[in-house]
Structure formats: structure tokens, C-alpha cells
Amino acid sequence: MAIKVKFKDKNDDFYKKIVELSGEQVALCDQCGTCSGGCPFIEEMDINPSEIMRKVMLGQKEVMDSRTMWICASCFTCTVRCPRELDVSKVSEALRQVKLRTAIDEISIADISKEEAKKLPTIAVVGNFRKFTG
Amino acid sequence: MKTGIFLCECGGNISNTIDLENVKEHLNDEDEKVIVKIHGNMCSGAGQKLLIDEAKKHGLDKIVVSACSPHFxxxxxxxxxxxxxxxxxxxxxxxxxxxxxxxHKDIPKVATEKAKEIVDAAKAKAELDYALEEKMMKLGNEVLVIGGGIAGIQTSLDLADSGKNVTLIEKQPTLGGKMAILTKTFPTEDCAACIISPKMAAVIDHPNITLHTNTEIQDIAGHRLHFEAKVIKHPRYIKDSINMDQCLICNKCREVCPVSQPNYWEQGIMNREAIYIPAPHAIPYKYLIDAETCLHFVDGSCNKCAEVCPQNVIDFGQKAEELNIAVDAVVVATGFDIFDAKRKPVFGYGKYENVVTSLEMERIVDHIVEKDPPRKVGKRVAFVQCVGSRDKQIGNEYCSRVCCMYSIKLASLLKQAKPEIDIYIFYTDIRAFGKGYEEYYKRSQEMGIKFIRGKPSHFTEVKETKQVILTVEDTLSRDIIETEFDLVVLANGLELSKSSDIVADSLKLAKSDDGFFKEAHPKYKPVDTLVEGVFLSGTAQGPKDIPDTVAQASAAAARVMATLAQKEFALDPVLAFVNSDICDGCEKCLDNCPPKAISMNNEGKAEINEALCLGCGSCITSCPLEAIDLNYYTNKQIYAEIEASLHLKKENEKRILVFADNNTTYRLIDACGVRKMKYTNYARVLRVPSVSRISPNLIEFAFAKGADAVFLGDSPAKGSHFEWANKTTQNNIKTVLNKFKKLKIDSDRLIFSQFTAADLMKFINEINQVAEKIDKLKSIPEDIKKQLFPKEK
Structure with a gap:
């Protein structure tokens, strides 16, 4: 369903924050979709990486509600292929950083049953708390 | 002597930052021998009139215009x-x-102070200017056109029609270039061969055109409207004669030839023999033997064509011919190569048999209506845009302009011939910029060609069927598409042809960021180059479609006509001269002049040949007596300029004196200004033909007068107008550094750096680094300065 978006003055602050954290000039993305087309986890994502770039570009903070950045495995396929040499995974990381700074964890350890915890690779669990932050 | 100083506001470009009234006051205060006027636009008719009127009214003899770059x-x-x-x-x-x-937009006060010094330096130099007479050189009627594609053909025909004698060089054995390979043209869908063939025929029939195909440039020497080209004409191994013994094109040789080789004109989708006519519409329509594959040359095992030829015209002994061509102007129409998709392996070109280039597709489409075409296309065809264009990864950030349209054309032609084929075009942006192009795009949509906005990310081959699977996001619906195609056509971008390199090197032509030849000015000199007498035609200057290419080709011809119509041209009098009263005939300067412009006269004194001197000033350092000097940039003038550039320096201030060579570094610094790129306000830029002209004495003088650093910028030897100059500069620097060592002066204060025209960031970084360094250093003590330059000037 379509939503109505209003451009607000604050939009730019969010955009600038992500640019600062990621070091990537997100506005340079020309929306060719190479990142999404090559993403090995695309089927798990609610919105595509290219859409993340688009929303960040316009300062749409709602992008933070997406699960995409948590699905991102930092495999760098998008980064390697981007014709504008943008590091899309760094943008993902920046979004995670912003979220993490609000002290909200993606998963709660308490909610994981012991059996599940045994099956899960440790790195995956840690990854859901912190990616790139250690 | 009275000097007129005209301060231009440049419609606010200057006066919004610099307080020109303040500058004016400063100038009036200093000297009564000057008059100072401020004007809104000095370059306008009114501004020029002011200059002329004031000069007459006040009897001015020297003029300083403070405005934009002298290059404008x-x-x-x-x-x-x-x-x-x-x-x-x-x-x-x-x-x-x-x-x-x-x-210095953000620091208007500092900028105003700096402006005073810049104007003072110009004034100091102007006061020492003297009248120079321009010698007139005769101009002939000869023009060399390099490249026989549509651009070179059009330029040649226009020039020949206007009575110029044209020599047209083409490296392929036929005229026509890339256009002769194309099937039909957008948006009219008229056949390319039908348009270009009559023009090719007109070239060979024209009495004013000498055509050399199968011929390559080896070297072009010369400058300023006098060029000598050395070309090598490869043998065709067929006797060429107007007598009865000439080739009758009976094709018997071809029928017996056992070799089968990919045909360039068919882009390898069909083969040819080793003895062949390049294309059905080749001009000249003549046989030739490809020595690289002909068995007679490879291992001597075959002689069949010679045996069967009824006219006996096959001559395996033919040798390459070397020709020297002297001309007054050169037109570079060397064209483009398509991007080699193998450079980006993700496309699978060369690995997957059903991924083809756009030029291959031109030939495939051309044969599509045949009963048994050489290459089948299958049921589903994909066109992939921006292959080697708009891609930072492979270094081509520009748009190649024509790919959208040729893909739409190829898709439309295919759809018309075979409506059952499903055609998809994967694009990032469709650029349908030309006359009738948008309408053509719309028609292709009506035809049922599907446009998907997304760049394919994955290319994989299905082993059994050899189909290619593309994975791509439809960025409009955000759906991920993963579908197999029977044929994938890459929209290869355009790059400057590799064979242009020899022309670029020998003529010292500059290239722009995109790798194509650089025009003298992007707006008002789009077909001139920075080398006088050399012009650009067609895609050598940048990607173009056929109408733009033809228009530019005619423009290049017109510029040649206008230049040669002057019948003679003024030789720039900025040349070296010898003060024979001082010269003692030591002959040291002779070795420092690679163009051999210096010789010894009857009186045993050095003498300059003005026709050979290029005015680089490299010889000046070699003269121990300062007897050789350079017009317009004399020693006296440069001493005065240095002094004036530093004379307002206050105790806590710093100065970097930048000597910039006129052709590269000075233009580069201009370009930084045009882009409003900020850099240190310590810099004071002085223009010289080449920094090799700046002798050790001048550098030492600069430090003695208060410079904290001296920055010399020149172009690298390769691509420089004065290849030898940097050696002289390096020797000069060595001399100064030796002195520095003795006096314990930091060697970081003297920098020599080499720039190409595109090195804007390099310059900014380096000049800022120097500023940082001298900020950390203490200033040079007065007594050391005196020891550095003890002479009184």
C-alpha cells in the first residue's frame, strides 16, 4: 500500500548521519539495482538493498524499521559490483550502528531456548547483536 | 612612460570578493605614473573601448588588465x-x-591583499615590457586527415571541395570505419552502408584527395601549422597498375585459398579467406592478402592464388612503403573502439557463447532476414545497457551517449524481422536526446519491446542449452528477475581508439578525464586542440552519434579553411634572443637546445634561428653570463615580478611562489579556480613558458626576497611541448639544493612537481602540503638570505 511521504527538514539530518557513519556518499547511488540483483540473501529481505539506498538518500527514517540491514551478511557482493563504487554494506552497517546506539538488540538471548541456542552458530548470535562493532 | 591599469569586476565574479576600490587606492597611492580604472566587464565592447580611449587620451604605453586568466x-x-x-x-x-x-571567496580581506600583489607583479612586469614584432610565416594548402571513418571522410570531402589538398590516411584496407559495419541507423532506419558508400566513392573520385588505406602513422613532427608526417603503407601483395595487367576481380584466387579467418567487417560472425576484399562496399574495391594468416607467409606451403591468377598480379615480394607528408594542418579523426567487455568478466563475454557485443549484433541483425543466417538468435533476447560506460570500476564514468539508441534500434529491427522474439532491454536510464529519438523510443515500446529498469548483476550459463541466466532487480517494482535468455547483447560503450596513441604522443595532444582528446575550449573551441593547426573530428573528441559526428567533421573542415585562408600566420615572438655584447662564445648553450635553434655566427657569438626556436627558455640556465634571454619573460622582468609578488608580505605572513608552465600547470591552476576549489592563500602564481626557464639565480632571489617556498610545476616529459625541459629544471634544482645544504635551509622549501591537465586534486594536495610544512618551519634568517643571494638587484 502506498504511503504519503512528506519531506521534512530533519530528513537531511538522518541522511548526513548515515553518510558520516558509513563514509559513503549515498546520494551518488543511481539506482541501477546491481546490488539487489546480486544479493545472495535477497529472498530473506523485506526491502531490497537498492531501496535502502533510495530511502536513505531521501532521509526516510522509516528505513530503520526494515529487517534488511540485519539480514545483510556483509558478503560485499554488492560492494564489489557497484558501478559507482559505493560500499553498500557500509551503509547497512551504519544503519545497524544507528539502531544499536538506541540500545535495542535485534534478538533477546532470554527468548532463545537452550536447544535452539545449541544449534545456532555462536557467530550468528553475536552477529545479531553487533556486526562490525567488536 | 605611463601605465594604464584596468580592474575588471567580471560582473561580480571578482568584485564580490575583492574590494577593487581598495586595490585602486593602493595603486594610486604608490605611483603617479599610472591611471587606474574599474569596469564591469573589460572583455565587452564597452570595456575594450575604455581601454582604447584611455590609452589615446593619456598617451599610455603599457597596459595591465586585471581580470580573468590570460588563456581566456x-x-x-x-x-x-x-x-x-x-x-x-x-x-x-x-x-x-x-x-x-x-x-578565496570566504576570505575577502586576504583576497584583496593578495590581489594587490598580483596586480603589482603584473604592473612591474608591464613596465619592463617592450614592443615585439610578429614575423609572418607563409601558409600552404595541404591538410592531413587521420582516419577514414565517416568523420574523416566528411572532413576530407569538405576540405577538398574548398580547394585544399587533402591526404587521407586509414589504417584499415578500406574506408568507412565503424559506420560501414552498422546495419541500419537510428532513428530513421536507413541503411548505414547506403549512406556512407556514396561518400566513400566520392573520396576516391575527388581530384583533391590522396587516399592511403592500409596505412599507419609512424610519427608526426612539427608544430605551429607546419607538420611532417611519416607514414607506413603496408603492402597489399597485389600489383597495382592502371595498365591491362591489373586485377580483374575474377575471384579465382579467393576460391582456391584454403585459409578461413574471422572477417573483421562481419565482426567475426562470418569468415573470409586470406586473400580477400574487406567488404562488399569496400573502397578501394581491391583484393589484398593478410600476411599474418596466408600460408605462403606463415610456412611457405601454399602458392595457389598466384598459380591460378590469370593476370599474374599477385606479388608476394611487395614491401611496405614509407611516405613523408608535409602539411599545414592536421585533422585527427581517429574514432573510437568499443569497450572490451572482457575487461569486466562478470558479463561473461568471451566465456559464454551467447553473449555478444553490440557490433556483432549489428552484423547478426543485418543477416537476420536471410534464409539461413550465420548466427541464430533464439526466442528470447536481452539487451544490457551501460557496458563499460557509467562504470567507475573500469574507469569510464562518462555516458557513451549512443548505446541506448543503438540498442533500441537493434531491438526494433529484430522485432520487425521476427515479431515472435521476446525482447527485453535492461537499462539504468534511457537517454534519447537527439532529434526524433524520443519518438523512436516510444515506437519501440509500441512494438512490444519490454524495458526493465535495472542493471543485471549475475550472468550464468546453462550448461546444456548454453542459455544465459540474468539476475536483475526491476528497480521500479523492486522485484528480482531471474530468467534465461537465448542471446544477451551487451551495449558496449565507446573509448578512444587505441591506434590514436601514436597520434597523441607525436602531436602532444592532451586528453580529457574521459580519455578522449581534449578540445581547446569546451564551449567556443570545440574542434580546435591546444596545438595550433591540429583539429578534432568525430568521436576522437568524445562519444557521438552519426549526425553529431558529421556536423563536427564539417566544423573541423571549416576551422581548417579559416586558418589556412589567412595565407600567412604570425609567429609568436616569445622566443629566445642573445645579447651579443655579453656573449663570449663559450658554446655552452648549444647542448641545451634540442630543437637546434642556436648556432654560432661569424663573429663567434651565439645566434637564435627564430623559425626553430620554440621559446621554452631552457637555454637560459646554461649561459653563465646571462647573455641569453627570453622575450616577454626576460630575467629583469622575472626579478621584478618576484619582488612585487612578495613586497607586501608582513612579518607573520607566508608566501609560496609558484612558477607554472603556461601549457599545463597554469591552465590546471585556472581549472581549479573555475571549479572554485579552495587552496592555500600563500600561493602567488607566475606564468612562464616552461619552469626550466627559472634559473637557480631566480629561485635564490625569490627566497632572498621573502618567499617561504618555491613551487615549480611543469608537464611530464612525455606529452610536454618541451620534452627536454624537465632535465634542465632538475639540474637547476640540484644547484639550489646544494646551496641549501651549505646554508642549512630545509630542502622541503623547494618543490618540483609534474602535472597533466587533469591533475587538479594533485595540485591542491601538494600546494596545501607545502603550506602546512612551511607553517611548521621558522622563517629563513636575514643573514642566510643575504648569503643565498649576495648580488644587488
Whole structure:
């Protein structure tokens, strides 16, 4: 369903924050979709990486509600292929950083049953708390 | 002597930053021998009139115009000087716009102080200017056109029609270039061969055109409207004669030839023999033997064509011919190569048999209506846009302009011939910019060609079927598409042809960021180059479609006509001269002049041949007596300029004196200004033909007068107008550094750096680094300065 978006003055602050954290000039993305087309986890994502770039570009903070950045495995396929040499995974990381700074964890350890915890690779669990932050 | 100083506001570009009234006051305060005027636009008719009127009214003999870069309006103001009855070389330009107001927008007070010094330096130099006479050189009627594609053909025909004698060189064995390979043209869908063939035929019939195909440039020497090209004409191994023994094109040789090779004109989708006519519409329509694959040359095992030839015209012994061609102007129409998709392996080109280039597709489509086409296309065809264009990864950030349209054309032609084929075009942006192009795009949509906005990310081959699976996001619906195609056509971008390199190197032509040849000015000199007498035609200057190419080709021809119509041209008098009263005939200068412009006369004194001297000033250092000097950039003038550039320096201030060579570094610094790129306000830029002209004495003088650093910028030897100059500069620097060592002066204060025209960031970084360094250093003590330059000037 379509939503109505209003451009607000604050939009730019969010955009600038992500640019600062990621070091990537997100506005340079020309929306060719190479990142999404090559993403090995695309089927798990609610919105595509290219859409993340688009929303960040316009300062749409709602992008933070997406699960995409948590699905991102930092495999760098998008980064390697981007014709504008943008590091899309760094943008993902920046979004995670912003979220993490609000002290909200993606998963709660308490909610994981012991059996599940045994099956899960440790790195995956840690990854859901912190990616790139250690 | 009275000097007129004209301060231009440049419609606010200068006056919004620099307080020109303040500058004016400063100038009036200093000297009563000057008059100072401020004007809104000095380059306008009114501005020039002011200059002329004031010069007449006050009897001015020297003029300083403080405005934009001399590369923009030096000629304009020299013209005004002539109208005022003054010698045009009594003019100096103070470059306040590019070198001050545009880069120091945020520090207007500092900029105003800097402006005073820039104008003072120009004034000091102007006062020492003297009249120079331009020698006139005769111009002939000969033009060399390099490249026989549609651009070279059009230029040649226009020039030949206007009575010029044209020599047209083409490296392929036929005229026609890339256009001769194309099937039909967008948006009219008229056949390319039908348009270009009559023009090719017109070239060979024209009495004023000498055509050399199968011929390559080896070297072009010369400058300023006098060029000598050395070309090598490869043998065709067929006797060429107008007598009865000539080839009758009976094709018997071809029928017996056992070799089968990919045919270039068919882009390898069909083969040819080793003895062949390049294309059905080849001009000249003649056989030739490809020595690289002909068995007679490979291992001597075959002689069949010679045996069967009824006219006995096959001559395996033919040798390459070397020709020297002297001309007055050169037109570079060397065209483009398509991007080699193998450079980006993700496309699978060369690995997957069903991924083809756009040029291959031109030939495939051309044969599509045949009963048994050489290459089948299957049921589903994908066109992939921006292959080697708009891609930072492979270094081509530009749009190649024609790919959208040729893909739409190929898709439309295919759809018309085979409506059952499903055609998809994967694009990032469709650029349908030309006349009738948008309408053509719309028609293709009506035809049922599907446009998907997304760049394919994955290319994989299905082993059994050899189909290619593309994975791509439809960025409009955000769906991920993963579908197999029977044929994938890459929209290869355009790059400057590799065979242009030899032309670029020998003519010292500059290239722009995109790798194509650089025009003298992007707006008002789009077909000129920075080398006088060399012009650009067609895609050598940048990607173009056929109409734009033809228009530019005619423009290049017109520029050649206008240049040669002058019948003679003024030789720039900025040349070396010898003060024979001082010269003692030591002959040291002779070795320092690679163009061999210096010789010894009967009296045992050095003498300059003005036709050979290029005015680089490299010889000056070699003269121990300072007897050799350079017009317009004399030692006296440069001493004065240095002094004036530093004379307002206050105790806590710093100065970097930048000597910039006129052709590269000075233009580069201008370009930084045009882009409003900020850099240190310590810099004071002085223009010289080549920094090899700056002798050790001048460098030492600069430090003695208060420079904290001296920065020398020149172009690298390769691509320089004066290849030898950097050696001289390096020797000069060595001399100064030796002195530095003795006096314990930090060697970081003297920098020599080499720049190409695109090195804007390099310059900015380096000049800022120097500023940082000298900020950390203590200033040079007065007694050390005196030891560095003990002479009184």
C-alpha cells in the first residue's frame, strides 16, 4: 500500500548521519539495482538493498524499521559490483550502528531456548547483536 | 612612460570578493605614473573601448588588465591594444579571477591583499615590457586527415571541395570505419552502408584527395601549422597498375585459398579467406592478402592464388612503403573502439557463447532476414545497457551517449524481422536526446519491446542449452528477475581508439578525464586542440552519434579553411634572443637546445634561428653570463615580478611562489579556480613558458626576497611541448639544493612537481602540503638570505 511521504527538514539530518557513519556518499547511488540483483540473501529481505539506498538518500527514517540491514551478511557482493563504487554494506552497517546506539538488540538471548541456542552458530548470535562493532 | 591599469569586476565574479576600490587606492597611492580604472566587464565592447580611449587620451604605453586568466582574453586585449595603436606585447594580465577571487571567496580581506600583489607583479612586469614584432610565416594548402571513418571522410570531402589538398590516411584496407559495419541507423532506419558508400566513392573520385588505406602513422613532427608526417603503407601483395595487367576481380584466387579467418567487417560472425576484399562496399574495391594468416607467409606451403591468377598480379615480394607528408594542418579523426567487455568478466563475454557485443549484433541483425543466417538468435533476447560506460570500476564514468539508441534500434529491427522474439532491454536510464529519438523510443515500446529498469548483476550459463541466466532487480517494482535468455547483447560503450596513441604522443595532444582528446575550449573551441593547426573530428573528441559526428567533421573542415585562408600566420615572438655584447662564445648553450635553434655566427657569438626556436627558455640556465634571454619573460622582468609578488608580505605572513608552465600547470591552476576549489592563500602564481626557464639565480632571489617556498610545476616529459625541459629544471634544482645544504635551509622549501591537465586534486594536495610544512618551519634568517643571494638587484 502506498504511503504519503512528506519531506521534512530533519530528513537531511538522518541522511548526513548515515553518510558520516558509513563514509559513503549515498546520494551518488543511481539506482541501477546491481546490488539487489546480486544479493545472495535477497529472498530473506523485506526491502531490497537498492531501496535502502533510495530511502536513505531521501532521509526516510522509516528505513530503520526494515529487517534488511540485519539480514545483510556483509558478503560485499554488492560492494564489489557497484558501478559507482559505493560500499553498500557500509551503509547497512551504519544503519545497524544507528539502531544499536538506541540500545535495542535485534534478538533477546532470554527468548532463545537452550536447544535452539545449541544449534545456532555462536557467530550468528553475536552477529545479531553487533556486526562490525567488536 | 605611463601605465594604464584596468580592474575588471567580471560582473561580480571578482568584485564580490575583492574590494577593487581598495586595490585602486593602493595603486594610486604608490605611483603617479599610472591611471587606474574599474569596469564591469573589460572583455565587452564597452570595456575594450575604455581601454582604447584611455590609452589615446593619456598617451599610455603599457597596459595591465586585471581580470580573468590570460588563456581566456589575452588575445581579446591584444586586439584592443592594436586598435589603440599600441604594441600588443606591452600588455600584462593580472589573473584575479581564477587565481584569487574564485578560490578565496570566504576570505575577502586576504583576497584583496593578495590581489594587490598580483596586480603589482603584473604592473612591474608591464613596465619592463617592450614592443615585439610578429614575423609572418607563409601558409600552404595541404591538410592531413587521420582516419577514414565517416568523420574523416566528411572532413576530407569538405576540405577538398574548398580547394585544399587533402591526404587521407586509414589504417584499415578500406574506408568507412565503424559506420560501414552498422546495419541500419537510428532513428530513421536507413541503411548505414547506403549512406556512407556514396561518400566513400566520392573520396576516391575527388581530384583533391590522396587516399592511403592500409596505412599507419609512424610519427608526426612539427608544430605551429607546419607538420611532417611519416607514414607506413603496408603492402597489399597485389600489383597495382592502371595498365591491362591489373586485377580483374575474377575471384579465382579467393576460391582456391584454403585459409578461413574471422572477417573483421562481419565482426567475426562470418569468415573470409586470406586473400580477400574487406567488404562488399569496400573502397578501394581491391583484393589484398593478410600476411599474418596466408600460408605462403606463415610456412611457405601454399602458392595457389598466384598459380591460378590469370593476370599474374599477385606479388608476394611487395614491401611496405614509407611516405613523408608535409602539411599545414592536421585533422585527427581517429574514432573510437568499443569497450572490451572482457575487461569486466562478470558479463561473461568471451566465456559464454551467447553473449555478444553490440557490433556483432549489428552484423547478426543485418543477416537476420536471410534464409539461413550465420548466427541464430533464439526466442528470447536481452539487451544490457551501460557496458563499460557509467562504470567507475573500469574507469569510464562518462555516458557513451549512443548505446541506448543503438540498442533500441537493434531491438526494433529484430522485432520487425521476427515479431515472435521476446525482447527485453535492461537499462539504468534511457537517454534519447537527439532529434526524433524520443519518438523512436516510444515506437519501440509500441512494438512490444519490454524495458526493465535495472542493471543485471549475475550472468550464468546453462550448461546444456548454453542459455544465459540474468539476475536483475526491476528497480521500479523492486522485484528480482531471474530468467534465461537465448542471446544477451551487451551495449558496449565507446573509448578512444587505441591506434590514436601514436597520434597523441607525436602531436602532444592532451586528453580529457574521459580519455578522449581534449578540445581547446569546451564551449567556443570545440574542434580546435591546444596545438595550433591540429583539429578534432568525430568521436576522437568524445562519444557521438552519426549526425553529431558529421556536423563536427564539417566544423573541423571549416576551422581548417579559416586558418589556412589567412595565407600567412604570425609567429609568436616569445622566443629566445642573445645579447651579443655579453656573449663570449663559450658554446655552452648549444647542448641545451634540442630543437637546434642556436648556432654560432661569424663573429663567434651565439645566434637564435627564430623559425626553430620554440621559446621554452631552457637555454637560459646554461649561459653563465646571462647573455641569453627570453622575450616577454626576460630575467629583469622575472626579478621584478618576484619582488612585487612578495613586497607586501608582513612579518607573520607566508608566501609560496609558484612558477607554472603556461601549457599545463597554469591552465590546471585556472581549472581549479573555475571549479572554485579552495587552496592555500600563500600561493602567488607566475606564468612562464616552461619552469626550466627559472634559473637557480631566480629561485635564490625569490627566497632572498621573502618567499617561504618555491613551487615549480611543469608537464611530464612525455606529452610536454618541451620534452627536454624537465632535465634542465632538475639540474637547476640540484644547484639550489646544494646551496641549501651549505646554508642549512630545509630542502622541503623547494618543490618540483609534474602535472597533466587533469591533475587538479594533485595540485591542491601538494600546494596545501607545502603550506602546512612551511607553517611548521621558522622563517629563513636575514643573514642566510643575504648569503643565498649576495648580488644587488
Amino acid at each position: 582574453h589575452e588575445k581579446t586585449f591584444r586586439g584592443a591594444m592594436k586598435k589603440a595603436g599600441l604594441n600588443p606585447y606591452n600588455l600584462e594580465i593580472a589573473n584575479l579571477r581564477e587565481h584569487c577571487s574564485w578560490i
